[in-house]
Amino acid sequence: MSNQQLKDVGLKVTLPRLKILSILEHSEQKHLSAEDVYKLLLEAGEDVGLATVYRVLTQFESAGLVARHNFEDGHAVFELNSDDHHDHMVCVDSGDVIEFVNKQIEELQHQIAEEHGYELIDHNLVLYVKKKS
Ligand SMILES: [Zn+2]
Secondary structure: OOHHHHHHHOOOOHHHHHHHHHHHOOOOOOOOOOHHHHHHHHOOOOOOOOHHHHHHHHHHHHHEEEEEOOOOOOOOEEEEEEOOEEEEEEEEOOOOOOEEEOOHHHHHHHHHHHHHOOOOOOOEEEEEEOOOO
């Protein structure tokens, strides 16, 4: 199935690509930095260098297989592209990424664009949060 996914986006099937795709598919955490992917590969006993991980993730991004999010503190995470839209919350203490969808926010954004004479094409909303003490 992963083989086909790679071929579908025009990428040759290579071992590092398959392994990294599998990590993205099966990891508990949906949003992973290149370092996270690298560590998970190490834990699984796979010999893939960090430079390769970076390169493959960038190739996946260009191919539309993964989405890259550049959060404010300079930490970039990758997640498999899916059709369902969601926004993100990032915990400034732990770096945890939480997904959410809010219908009112979605509608409000369309409305705001419209009020300014525009049509909303896309949006990117990130909330920076910290756990209430
Ligand atoms: Zn996400």
